[in-house]
Amino acid sequence: QVQLVESGGGSVQAGGSLRLSCVASRYTASDNSMGWFRQAPGKQREGVAVIYNGYGRTYYADSVKGRFTISQDNAKNTIYLQMRSLKPEDTAMYYCATGPYRDCRGGGGACLKEVMFGRWGQGTQVTVSA
Numbered sequence: 001q002v003q004l005v006e007s008g009g010g011s012v013q014a015g016g017s018l019r020l021s022c023v024a025s026r027y028t029a030s031d032n033s034m035g036w037f038r039q040a041p042g043k044q045r046e047g048v049a050v051i052y053n054g055y056g057r058t059y060y061a062d063s064v065k066g067r068f069t070i071s072q073d074n075a076k077n078t079i080y081l082q083m084r085s086l087k088p089e090d091t092a093m094y095y096c097a098t099g100p101y102r103d104c105r106g107g108g109g110a111c112l113k114e115v116m117f118g119r120w121g122q123g124t125q126v127t128v129s130a
Contacts, residue, residue: 002026002119006096009124012086016128020081022096022121027077031098034072034079035117038092038126045095047112049081054102059111063089086128093123 008020024031035050049070051058058070069082079096099117104110 002028002031004096004098004119004121006094006121006124009094009126011127011129014087014128014130016086017082017084018086018126019083020094020096020124020126022079022081024077024079024098027074027098030100030118032102033099033104033116034070035097035099035112036068036070036079036081037095037097037114037117038090039095039123040089040092043092045114047108047114048094050104050112050116051079052101052103052111057103057105057111059104059108061108061112083126086126088128088130091126091128093125095123096121 003025006022033052036048037045038048039045049060067085072079097117098119
């Protein structure tokens with residue numbers, strides 16, 4: 001069974017940086033998009049950054065634009081989330097996910113939705129202190 005395993009989470013002070021990694025045991029024909037989501041205590045899981053491989057479109061949540069960058073290394077079956085200028089409100093469990101859609105033109109509101117993704121990792125915790 002294909003697995004996604006996240007790493008790189010931890011505790012950091014506000015203004016610091018972290019890079020999350022997500023390794024897929026293998027990519028399949030159903031893995032045409034990759035993304036990062038997060039869930040803070042008491043809140044719903046939200047899309048943070050996604051990439052659709054058909055045309056390389058990327059979408060970011062407004063709250064992380066300019067601070068987070070999603071990237072991938074297909075040779076290593078790995079996706080990354082570089083996080084800079086971290087804020088306490090970035091504290092959450094971060095999940096990587098893959099999905100079957102090669103493209104999405106609905107804008108960030110639609111393309112960052114969980115329903116677009118079907119395979120999920122177990123998550124890695126990020127804690128940002130003030």
